C-alpha cells in the first residue's frame with residue numbers, strides 16, 4: 001500500500017513555497033520573536049545577566065518567549081486558515097474542486113494540514129531562539145517540546161475554527177473577522193467573564209470561584225492552558241493555580257492544561273466535521 | 286446516458302428551473318440554448334452534483350445522482366461558465382493536481398496530461414504558469430481539466446464565451462474531436478448557430494422552462510412550418526410568379542429586386558415538381574434553391590412566442 005499525499009495539501013504546499021507571502025511571514029515572525037528576546041535582555045539589564053548563570057534568567061526568558069509565541073500564533077493562524085475555502089470560492093476554483101472525487105473530508109483535512117505545516121514551520125524555525133535558554137540550564141528540551149506540542153494543538157483548534165468560518169461565509173474578510181472575534185472571545189472574553197463571575201461569587205457567597213467553576217469558564221483559554229504548563233515546569237505561574245483556587249500539586253494541579261487540550265481537540269473535531277458538512281450542499285451517502 | 290426528469294430549482298421564492306425534462310442518449314451532443322438568466326447554469330450545476338435541486342431527478346448512466354453522487358462524480362466532467370485558476374502553479378502541475386483529485390495514480394498521469402495538452406493544443410505551454418495564460422488558453426486548459434478522468438458525460442457551460450472568433454473556431458474543433466471520441470456532451474450557449482453544426486439535438490430554455498427540444502432540423506420545421514425557396518430567372522419574372530402561384534403548397538411570394546422568395550410547405554418532391562413546371566413553361570431559371578433559415582431568428586421567434594403567450598395571460 002502506497003501512501004498517498006493528500007492532493008490538496010500537495011497543491012497548497014507547492015503554491016505556498018512559491019509565493020512571496022510564506023518567506024515574508026517567516027521573516028517577520030523571527031524578527032518579532034528574536035526582537036522580543038533582545039528586548040528582554042535590554043530591559044533586564046544586559047550586563048547583569050551575561051555576568052553569571054542565573055537560572056531565573058532562563059525561566060524568565062522561557063515563559064516570555066512561550067507566551068509571546070502563543071500570542072503570535074493566535075494572531076497568525078486565523079490569517080492563514082480563514083481564506084482556505086472562501087479564497088477558493090472568491091477565486092472561482094471551489095466548484096472545480098468540489099466536482100472532483102475528493103471527499104469533503106479530505107478537502108478539509110488537506111486545507112488544515114497545509115495551514116498547519118506552515119505553522120509548524122514557524123515553530124521549528126523558532127528553535128534557535130528558544131535554545132538560548134539552554135545556555136542557562138534548568139530546563140530540558142522535553143519542556144520546550146511540551147509547549148510546542150501545546151501550541152500546535154492550539155493552532156489546530158484555531159485552524160479548524162478558521163476553516164469552519166471560511167466554509168460558512170462567502171467572503172474571506174468576513175471569515176477572517178469572525179475567526180479573530182472567536183480568538184478574542186476565548187482569550188479576553190473568558191478572562192473578563194471569569195472576573196465578573198468572581199465578583200458575583202464574592203458578593204453573594206463571600207468566596208472566590210471554586211476549582212470546577214474556574215475550569216468551566218477558563219478551559220477554552222489557551223493562555224491559561226499554557227500558563228498552567230509553564231507553572232508546572234517552572235513554578236512561576238502560581239497565579240494560575242490561585243485562579244483555579246488550588247493550593248497543592250498532584251493530578252488536580254494539571255487539570256487546567258489537560259482540560260484545555262481536551263477542549264481544543266474535541267472542538268477541532270467538531271468544527272472540522274461541520275466544515276466538511278457545509279462545503280458541499282449536496283449530501284454524500 | 287443523461288436523463289433529467291421534472292427538475293425544479295427555487296432560489297427562495299424565485300423559480301429558476303421549473304419542471305425541466307430532457308434525455309440525452311449516449312454519444313449525443315445536446316445544445317442548451319437560452320437567453321441570460323434562463324436557468325442553463327443552474328441546471329448544469331445540478332447535473333454536475335454541485336447543487337441540490339428543489340425537486341426532480343437526474344439519472345446518469347442509469348444511476349440516480351442523489352443516491353450515488355460519489356460514484357457519479359467520476360463519470361462527469363464539468364466546465365463552469367466562470368472559473369479561476371491558481372496562481373503560482375504550472376500548467377502540468379495544474380492538471381496533475383486534478384488528476385490526483387480524481388484519484389488517478391501518479392504513474393498514469395504523465396500520459397494523460399500529454400494527451401490532453403495535445404488535444405487542447407497547449408503542449409508548448411506545459412511549463413507556463415496557469416495565471417499567465419490568455420483567456421482562450423485558460424478556457425482550453427479548463428476543458429482539458431474536465432477530461433482528466435476520461436468522463437462519460439461532459440457538461441460544458443458556455444465553453445466559448447468571451448473568446449475571439451478564431452478561438453471560438455479552435456474551441457469548436459476540439460469539441461468536434463470530443464464528439465468523435467464518443468463523449469456525451471451537454472453544452473450551453475447563447476448563440477444558436479454556433480451549436481447547430483455541432484449538436485445532434487438542441488433544447489431551447491426560457492425562464493426555467495424547456496420550450497422546444499429535438500433535432501436541429503425538427504426545431505427549424507417546428508418553428509416555421511414553411512420553408513423558403515429562392516428562385517432567380519432570366520427575363521420575364523411575371524410568368525414565373527404566375528406559374529409558381531398555381532403550384533400547390535405555396536404559401537406566399539415575395540418579389541425581391543433580383544430574385545423571388547417563395548414560402549413553401551411541401552416536400553422535396555413537390556419542390557422539384559415546381560421547378561419542373563417552370564422549366565416546362567420556358568422560364569429561364571438560373572437559380573433555384575432552399576434558403577437556410579438563420580437559427581438566430583428561429584431562436585428569436587421561439588422566445589418571442591413565449592413573451593407573447595405570457596402577455597396574453
Ligand SMILES: Nc1ncnc2c1ncn2[C@@H]1O[C@H](COP(=O)(O)OP(=O)(O)OP(=O)(O)O)[C@@H](O)[C@H]1O
Pocket residue numbers: 296299301319320321322323324325326327328366475
Ligand atoms: N445563487 C443564486 N441565488 C439566487 N438566484 C440565482 C442564483 N443563481 C442564479 N439565480 C437566478 O436564477 C436564474 C437562472 O440563472 P442561471 O445562471 O441558471 O441562468 P443562465 O441561463 O445560465 O444565464 P446566463 O446565460 O446569463 O449564464 C437567474 O434569474 C438568476 O438570477
Ligand SMILES: [Mg+2]
Pocket residue numbers: 325326327366442
Ligand atoms: Mg450561465
